[in-house]
Amino acid sequence: MTDSRLAWAYLSRVAEAPSWPLVALVRSVGAVDAAELVRRGAVGAELDRVTSARREVDSAAADLDRIGRLGGRLVTPDDPDWPFAPFAHFAGVDVGDHPNGIAPLALWVIGAASLSTVSGRAAAVVRTRAAIAREWNGGLMLLPV
Secondary structure, eight states: OOOHHHHHHHHHHHSOSOOHHHHHHHHHHOHHHHHHHHHHTOSOHHHHHHHTTTTTOOOHHHHHHHHHHTTEEEEOTTSTTOOHHHHGGGGGOOTTTOTTOSOOSOEEEESSSOHHHHGGGOEEOOSOSSOOOOOOTTOOEEEEO
16 A cells, blocks of 8 residues: 555544554554554554454545545645644643543545634534535534544
């Protein structure tokens, strides 16, 4: 897998979010290499535990095509539109006290608005695996993964 967009899409589905081991791997080797390591099962025991059930299911291309048809996109920390400021507070969270206190790995976004301008007033559907596409008065819907 050499396309970073495909790698991010794959990683967004391979583990139940939030996953510290997956975030740490992506930070250390990048999304493309992390996706390859996960796909091969060449990861540590904890990351293997959280990715083994889904590592062979790769619907990244179909997911990207589907979100594009819905007028959306996948936004990742590599993108200029990534909302760094709203996620900055996660940096100081004590993982021992709040194990789920990490920013999402990526955001599936429907709508053309810039995340940097609307993130303070956007709606999010959190922890859903069966979201339904709905038009929302030209607005923006964030689907954290």
